[in-house]
Amino acid sequence: MSLTPDFVRTEDAQILPAPKDEVGLWAMLRRRFFPSPLSSVVTILLGALLLLVVWTIGRWALIDAVWTGSNREVCSLPGAGACWPFVQARFMQWIYGFYPIGERWRVNIVYVLGALTLLPLLIPSAPFKVWNAVAFFLIYPVITFFLLTGGVFGLEVVETPQWGGLLVTLILSVTGIVFSLPAGILLALGRQSRLPVIRWLSIAFIETVRGVPLITVLFMASVMFPLFMPPGVNFDKLLKALVGVALFSAAYMAEEVRGGLQAVPKGQYEAAQSLGLSYWRMMAFIVMPQALRIVIPGIVNNFIGLFKDTSLVTVIGIFDLLNMVQAGFNDAVWASPQTGNTGYFSLALIYWVFCFSMSRYAIYVEGRLDSGKKR
Amino acid sequence: MAASARVKSDGKLAIEIRHVNKWFGPYHVLRDINLTVSRGERIVVCGPSGSGKSTLIRCINRLEEHQKGDIIVDGVPLTNNLKNIDDVRREVGMVFQHFNLFPHLTVLENCTLAPIWVKKVPKKQAEETAMKFLTRVKIPEQALKYPGQLSGGQQQRVAIARSLCMNPKIMLFDEPTSALDPEMIKEVLDVMTGLAEDGMTMLCVTHEMGFARQVADRVVFMDGGQIVEINSPKEFFSKPKSPRTRAFLEQILH
Numbered sequence: 001m002s003l004t005p006d007f008v009r010t011e012d013a014q015i016l017p018a019p020k021d022e023v024g025l026w027a028m029l030r031r032r033f034f035p036s037p038l039s040s041v042v043t044i045l046l047g048a049l050l051l052l053v054v055w056t057i058g059r060w061a062l063i064d065a066v067w068t069g070s071n072r073e074v075c076s077l078p079g080a081g082a083c084w085p086f087v088q089a090r091f092m093q094w095i096y097g098f099y100p101i102g103e104r105w106r107v108n109i110v111y112v113l114g115a116l117t118l119l120p121l122l123i124p125s126a127p128f129k130v131w132n133a134v135a136f137f138l139i140y141p142v143i144t145f146f147l148l149t150g151g152v153f154g155l156e157v158v159e160t161p162q163w164g165g166l167l168v169t170l171i172l173s174v175t176g177i178v179f180s181l182p183a184g185i186l187l188a189l190g191r192q193s194r195l196p197v198i199r200w201l202s203i204a205f206i207e208t209v210r211g212v213p214l215i216t217v218l219f220m221a222s223v224m225f226p227l228f229m230p231p232g233v234n235f236d237k238l239l240k241a242l243v244g245v246a247l248f249s250a251a252y253m254a255e256e257v258r259g260g261l262q263a264v265p266k267g268q269y270e271a272a273q274s275l276g277l278s279y280w281r282m283m284a285f286i287v288m289p290q291a292l293r294i295v296i297p298g299i300v301n302n303f304i305g306l307f308k309d310t311s312l313v314t315v316i317g318i319f320d321l322l323n324m325v326q327a328g329f330n331d332a333v334w335a336s337p338q339t340g341n342t343g344y345f346s347l348a349l350i351y352w353v354f355c356f357s358m359s360r361y362a363i364y365v366e367g368r369l370d371s372g373k374k375r
Numbered sequence: 376m377a378a379s380a381r382v383k384s385d386g387k388l389a390i391e392i393r394h395v396n397k398w399f400g401p402y403h404v405l406r407d408i409n410l411t412v413s414r415g416e417r418i419v420v421c422g423p424s425g426s427g428k429s430t431l432i433r434c435i436n437r438l439e440e441h442q443k444g445d446i447i448v449d450g451v452p453l454t455n456n457l458k459n460i461d462d463v464r465r466e467v468g469m470v471f472q473h474f475n476l477f478p479h480l481t482v483l484e485n486c487t488l489a490p491i492w493v494k495k496v497p498k499k500q501a502e503e504t505a506m507k508f509l510t511r512v513k514i515p516e517q518a519l520k521y522p523g524q525l526s527g528g529q530q531q532r533v534a535i536a537r538s539l540c541m542n543p544k545i546m547l548f549d550e551p552t553s554a555l556d557p558e559m560i561k562e563v564l565d566v567m568t569g570l571a572e573d574g575m576t577m578l579c580v581t582h583e584m585g586f587a588r589q590v591a592d593r594v595v596f597m598d599g600g601q602i603v604e605i606n607s608p609k610e611f612f613s614k615p616k617s618p619r620t621r622a623f624l625e626q627i628l629h
Contacts, residue, residue, distance in 0.1 A: 270438050271475035271534075275489035275541060276464040285488060289479050369479075 061345065066338075075336035083338040087346050090328045094350075097164020097319055103156060106147045107167055113140060114174075122361065124368065137178065144171075160238040164319035166350070168238065172245055172310040172320065177303050179246040184253025189283065191258060202254070209251035214312050217244045222316040241313045249306045256298040260291030293369050300362035304355045322347060388447075389414045389545050389576040390435060395444035397430065404430050405441065406600045414544075417577045419587040419608075422597035423623060428580045431597070432547045435578065436467045449544055465493065468538030472550040474530040476522035482509065482533050483518040486540045494541065501540070508536040512566050528559030532566055539570075546570065548579040584628065588612060596620045 034040040064081030066074045075083035096104050117136040120126035148167075151157045163171075190202030209217070221244040222237055229235075264287050272282040292299070311322040319327065325343045328334065390412040397405035404427050412418055420428045433439040434446060437453055437460045446453045448463045477485050486505035490496040496504070509515045512532035514525075522530050531551055538546060548567065552560045564586050571577055571590045581587065587594050587608055594611040596604040596619075604617045615621045 265475075267471060267473055267475035268477065271469075271471065271477070273438060274436050274464060274467070274469035275537070276461060276493040277489060278461075278493075281492050285492070286477055290477075293479065 060341075071333050072336040072339070075334075075338050075342075080336075080338055082345065083334075083336055083342045086328065086334045086336075086339050086342055089334065090325075090343075093328070094165045094321060094324050095167070097167055097324060098162045099158060099164070099167065100156070100162065103150075103158060106150070106155070106158075110144050110147055110167075113143065114170075141175075160236050161319075163238065165324040166321050168313075168318060169307075169310050169321040171238075172242060172313065173307040175242050176245045176249050176306045176310070180249035180253045180302070180306065181299065183246070183250035184257050185288065187250060187254035188257035188261060191254065192261065206251045206254050209248055210255070214245070214248050214309055215315055217248050218312060218316050220244075237316065238318060241316060241318055245306065245310060245313070248309075249302060252302050252305075253299065256295050256302055257291065259298065260293075260295035261287065263294045264290045293366075296362055296366050296369075300358055304358055307354060307358070308351060321350065387413055389416065389449060390578070391445070391447040392431075392435075393445045393447075395431075395434065395441045395446060397427075397434065397439065397441045397443075404600050405434070408444070408602055410595065410602065410605070412545075412576060412578060414576055415574045417571045417575075417590055417592045418579070418595055419591040419593075420578065420580045420595045420597060421582065421584075421587065421623075422603075426597040427600040428595075428597045429549050432469075432549055432578055432580055435545075435547060436464050436469055438469075465541065466543055467545045467547060468541060468543035469547045470531070470534050470538055470549065470551045472553050474522070474527070474534045474554075476530055476534055476537070478522050481519050481521055482514070482525070485522065485533060486537045489537075490540050505536070505540050508539045509533070511539070511569075512536045513562075526559060527555045528562045531555065531559075531563045535563075535566055535570075545576045545578070548577065548581065550580050550582070552581065552583055582627065584612070596623065598623070 033043045060081040062081075064079060065084055066077075066080050066082070067084050069075065069085040070089075074080070074085065092104075096107050099107055117132065117140050121129070121132050121136050126132070146152050147155070148163065149158060149160070187202050187206055190198045191206065193199045193202070218241060221240040225235075225240060268286055268290065269282065272286040277286070311320055313320050314323040314326075325347045329340050329343060388411050390410070392408055392410040395405055395408040396403070408431060410418075420432065422428050430439055434441045434453075435448060441453075449466050451459050451462050451466075453459060453463060476482075477488070480488065483502060483505055486509065487498065487501040490501040490504065491498055506515055506518065509518055512535055514529055514532055514536075517525055517529060517533070522533065525533065535546075535551075551567070552563050555563065560583070564583060567577070567579070567586065568590055577590075579586070579591075591608045593605055594608050595602055596606075596611070596615075596617070598619050604611070604615065604620045606616065610616075611620070612624065615624060
C-alpha cells in the first residue's frame with residue numbers, strides 16, 4: 001500500500017462573485033418579504049392591515065381634520081375629524097399650566113437653561129463634562145427653584161398649584177430620574193451589604209415600596225403623611241408628590257441595578273481586591289461600570305415608566321400634562337365629539353416623542369459602550 | 376518543615392503560615408498548614424484538584440479568610456484588621472487562572488488604575504511604569520486595546536504586568552496557564568521564568584511540571600487539604616518521599 005495522501009491541493013480554487021440573484025435591492029426584498037409562499041401571504045395580509053391603520057388615522061388626523069375655527073361649532077359638524085383649533089387654543093396652557101401669563105418668561109428660561117445644560121451632557125464629544133454636570137445637577141435645580149417659586153430678586157411669588165402642564169410633568173420626571181439612579185445604586189449595594197442592619201433596611205424599603213402601587217404611595221404622601229406631622233407643619237403638595245415618585249422609582253431602580261451587580265463575575269471583585277482597591281473604589285471603577293452597562297435597557301425602561309407614571313399625580317389634584325389636557329375638555333367653548341379624541345391623541349404624541357427619544361438615546365449609548373468590547 | 380512554635384517574623388521571611396486551618400461550612404479544606412517562604416524564594420504548589428492549593432494561596436492576600444492559625448505576610452499579620460489587609464494587598468500581586476482583566480478598561484488603564492488610586496502615583500508616571508512592564512511582558516503595542524481584543528496568552532501577560540505595576544514584593548500565581556490554549560502556555564511561562572530570575576518572591580499553583588523543575592526552589596505537594604511533602608524539585612521528581620506524591624506523579628507524568 002502506498003502512503004500517498006487522499007488529496008493535495010495544487011491550485012487555489014477560484015474566488016467568484018456571488019450569484020446575481022443574491023445581491024441588490026430586489027433580491028433583498030424577495031429574501032426578506034417573500035421567501036416562501038406562506039411568508040408572502042403573511043407579508044401581504046400584514047401590509048394591508050398596516051395600510052388600513054395608517055389610512056384610518058391619517059384620514060382622521062389630516063384629511064377630515066378641522067384646522068381653523070374659534071369654538072366648538074367647527075368641530076361638531078358630522079364627519080369632522082381631529083379638532084386642531086382646540087389644541088391651538090389650549091397649547092400654551094398645556095406647556096405652562098396656570099402660570100401667570102405675564103410671568104411665563106420665567107418658565108421659558110427654565111426650559112431653555114434645561115436644554116442648554118442637558119443636551120451637551122448627553123453628547124459624549126461635548127467638552128467640560130464635569131462643569132456641565134455641576135451646572136445641570138447642582139446649579140440648574142437651584143436656579144429653577146428660585147425662578148419658578150419667586151419671592152426673591154423682586155420676582156412675584158407663584159405658588160405650586162399654579163404650576164402645571166408639561167412643566168410639572170418634566171419637573172416630576174427629571175427629578176425622579178436624576179434622584180432614582182443614585183438612590184437605586186445605594187439601595188442595591190445596601191441590599192448586598194455585609195452589615196445586617198443596612199441590608200435589612202434596604203430590603204425592607206425596596207420590598208415595601210415595590211409591594212405598593214404608586215397611586216397608594218401618592219395618596220399616602222398627600223393624605224396620610226400630614227397626619228404624622230405636628231399640626232401646622234405642611235409640605236407642599238407638589239413636593240410630596242416629587243418625593244413619592246422619586247422614592248418609588250428608586251426601589252425599582254435598586255432591583256434593576258442588583259441584577260447588573262449579580263451579572264459581574266466574582267473574578268472582577270477578586271482582581272480589584274487583590275490590587276488593593278477599597279470597597280468604594282472597586283464599586284465605582286470596576287463593578288458599577290460593568291453592572292450598569294449590562295442593565296441599561298432595564299434602567300431606561302424604568303425611566304420611561306417613571307416619565308409616564310408621573311401622570312398618576314392627577315389623582316391627588318396636581319395639574320400635570322394629562323390633567324391639564326383633560327381640564328380643557330370641560331371647557332364649554334370647545335365641547336365637541338372630537339375634542340377628547342384630539343386632546344388624547346396630542347397627549348399621546350407628546351409622551352411618545354419624549355419616551356421614544358429616551359429609548360433611542362439609550363440604544364445609542366449601548367452601541368457606544370459596546371464598541372469598546374469588540375470581541 | 377518550619378518550626379511549629381509561634382515566632383516573631385525575623386524580617387527575612389516573606390510569608391509565614393503557621394497552623395492554618397480553614398473550613399468551607401462543615402468541610403475542612405485546609406488542615407494544619409505550615410509553610411514559610413523566604414524573600415526571593417520560588418515555591419511551586421501542586422496537587423490534585425480539590426486539594427486546597429488555590430484556597431491556600433488565596434488566603435495569603437485575604438481573598439479567603441482562614442479561621443485558625445497565623446498568616447504573616449512581610450511582617451504583617453492577616454487578621455480582621457482592614458488596614459493590615461490593605462497593607463498586605465499592596466505588597467502582594469496576584470495572577471488568576473481566568474486573567475480577570477477589567478473588560479471595560481484598556482490594557483493601559485488596567486495597569487494604571489490601582490497605582491493611581493491606591494498608591495496615588497501621578498497619572499503620567501503610572502503610565503510610564505505601565506509601559507515599562509508591558510514592554511517587559513512583550514506587548515507594549517497592545518496598550519490601547521481592550522482585553523477582549525487580545526488572545527488568552529496576551530491577556531495573561533497583561534494581568535502579570537498589571538500586578539507588577541503595583542511593585543509587589545510577592546507574586547501569587549493561581550494556575551496561570553490552566554485556561555490557556557497549548558500554544559500560548561510558553562509565552563506566559565517565559566514571563567514568569569524571567570520574573571523568577573530577577574529575584575521575585577513567587578508562589579505558584581501550577582500543573583506545569585517543567586516550570587517547577589526549572590524554576591522552583593521548593594515544591595509543595597498538597598492533598599486533601601494538607602501539605603503532604605515539601606521537597607527540592609530534583610528530589611521531588613526523582614525520589615518523592617511520600618507514597619501519595621509518587622501516586623500523583625505517576626498519574627500526571629504517565
